[in-house]
Amino acid sequence: MQFIIDWITNLSVWEIIGFAGQGLFMSRFLVQWLASEKAKKSVLPDIFWYFSLGGGLILFAYAWQKHDKVFILGQGIGIFIYLRNIWFVWTHKRAGGTE
Numbered sequence: 001m002q003f004i005i006d007w008i009t010n011l012s013v014w015e016i017i018g019f020a021g022q023g024l025f026m027s028r029f030l031v032q033w034l035a036s037e038k039a040k041k042s043v044l045p046d047i048f049w050y051f052s053l054g055g056g057l058i059l060f061a062y063a064w065q066k067h068d069k070v071f072i073l074g075q076g077i078g079i080f081i082y083l084r085n086i087w088f089v090w091t092h093k094r095a096g097g098t099e
Contacts, residue, residue: 018062025055046089053082 011019028051035045056078063071 014062014065017058021055021058021062023055024051025059027051028055049082049085049089053079053086056082 028048031045031051032043032048035043056075060072060075060079063075
C-alpha cells in the first residue's frame with residue numbers, strides 16, 4: 001500500500017496531465033459501449049468525438065512536452081480526424097439531420 005501512496009504522491013504535473021488526458025480519451029470507449037448497449041446495435045454518439053478531441057489534445061501536449069515523436073505523430077494525426085468528424089456532426093445537425 002505504501003508503494004502506491006508513494007507512487008501517487010511523486011507524480012509530476014505533466015504526468016498528472018498525461019493521466020487526465022488518457023482518462024478522457026478512454027472515456028470515449030465507455031460512452032460508445034453504453035450507447036451501443038442501449039440501442040442494441042453498434043452506435044457512435046456525438047460525444048465520442050468530443051472525448052476523442054479533448055483527450056487527444058491533452059495527450060498531444062503531454063507527448064510534445066516529453067518529446068515523444070511516435071506519440072506526437074499518432075495523436076497529431078488523430079486530432080485532425082476528430083475535428084473532421086465533429087465538423088460532420090455540426091453540418092449534419094445544421095442541415096436538420098437526426099442521426
